[in-house]
Amino acid sequence: MTDGLDLSRVRFSRAGRLVVDDVDITAPEGSLGALLGPNGAGKSTLLHLIAGIERADAGALAFAGRDLAALRRRDRARRVALAEQETHDSPELRVDEVVALGRTPHLGPWAGLGDRDRHVVAEAIAALGLEPLAAREYAALSGGERQRVNLARALAQEPELLLLDEPTNHLDVRAQLTSLELLRSLASAGCTVLAALHDLGLAAAYADHVIVLDGGRVVAAGAPAAVLQAGLIRDVWGVEAEVLEHPATGRPLIAYSGVATGSNRAPV
Numbered sequence: 510m511t512d513g514l515d516l517s518r519v520r521f522s523r524a525g526r527l528v529v530d531d532v533d534i535t536a537p538e539g540s541l542g543a544l545l546g547p548n549g550a551g552k553s554t555l556l557h558l559i560a561g562i563e564r565a566d567a568g569a570l571a572f573a574g575r576d577l578a579a580l581r582r583r584d585r586a587r588r589v590a591l592a593e594q595e596t597h598d599s600p601e602l603r604v605d606e607v608v609a610l611g612r613t614p615h616l617g618p619w620a621g622l623g624d625r626d627r628h629v630v631a632e633a634i635a636a637l638g639l640e641p642l643a644a645r646e647y648a649a650l651s652g653g654e655r656q657r658v659n660l661a662r663a664l665a666q667e668p669e670l671l672l673l674d675e676p677t678n679h680l681d682v683r684a685q686l687t688s689l690e691l692l693r694s695l696a697s698a699g700c701t702v703l704a705a706l707h708d709l710g711l712a713a714a715y716a717d718h719v720i721v722l723d724g725g726r727v728v729a730a731g732a733p734a735a736v737l738q739a740g741l742i743r744d745v746w747g748v749e750a751e752v753l754e755h756p757a758t759g760r761p762l763i764a765y766s767g768v769a770t771g772s773n774r775a776p777v
């Protein structure tokens with residue numbers, strides 16, 4: 510058992526179909542991990558299981574040495590945040606109100622925001638550059654703007670474990686890099702971060718470790734350079750790629766050349 514996230518033999522079925530199959534994952538405390546895999550691999554489901562939105566059928570899920578399933582809902586919410594692509598519970602709220610929802614697990618019963626809560630909310634809004642949007646209605650934002658609000662809300666929660674489902678979806682390239690740099694600095698400050706990503710290049714550029722899911726199973730895990738190799742990319746995603754070395758960072762640089770012929774991946 511580690512100080513970070515530790516999943517052992519986690520299984521989960523949905524509608525009679527096994528969608529998370531004997532998953533073992535270790536994410537060290539203070540690391541930025543990328544959860545990778547093709548559509549339907551089970552990434553969102555696994556994040557839901559870790560966040561306690563759904564309950565695993567079998568296996569152990571621990572964070573900082575504590576059994577996540579045994580934590581009370583409120584205790585878990587103080588420690589674990591999940592930033593999803595859409596916030597469904599607050600369409601009529603303003604941006605600053607949505608971000609302030611992140612403080613809910615830290616407030617006493619019937620208590621409003623205190624000075625520190627307001628400070629944390631303002632910092633989260635500033636970290637995502639959302640000041641100009643703070644008084645706008647969440648529902649009236651673009652997809653990328655909402656994505657930044659969702660991340661700010663998760664930051665305001667001040668979690669020890671931050672889970673994100675495709676946090677770069679809808680974002681322009683600068684916003685993508687800004688978000689990943691923010692996640693990296695959170696990890697450096699001790700937060701354990703695990704983000705489901707589709708962009709292998711971003712994972713290669715930023716993650717400390719990557720976990721590749723396929724058909725609900727972990728098929729590879731480790732340092733980006735060790736895992737993200739042409740053969741694995743062909744087998745899992747059904748595309749041909751050359752993996753180069755980034756001239757400035759030394760990290761893997763993925764150059765796609767096309768869909769792999771003979772791949773048994775279903776066409777999209």
Ligand SMILES: Nc1ncnc2c1ncn2[C@@H]1O[C@H](COP(=O)(O)OP(=O)(O)OP(=O)(O)O)[C@@H](O)[C@H]1O
Nearest residue numbers: 523524528546547548549550551552553554555705
């Ligand atoms: N509400 C649901 N009812 C039945 N099956 C579902 C439901 N949601 C997801 N699934 C199935 O569970 C499996 C895992 O889905 P999941 O959303 O976790 O994958 P994912 O890796 O996040 O995919 P994507 O990259 O497309 O978002 C898929 O086969 C999917 O069809």
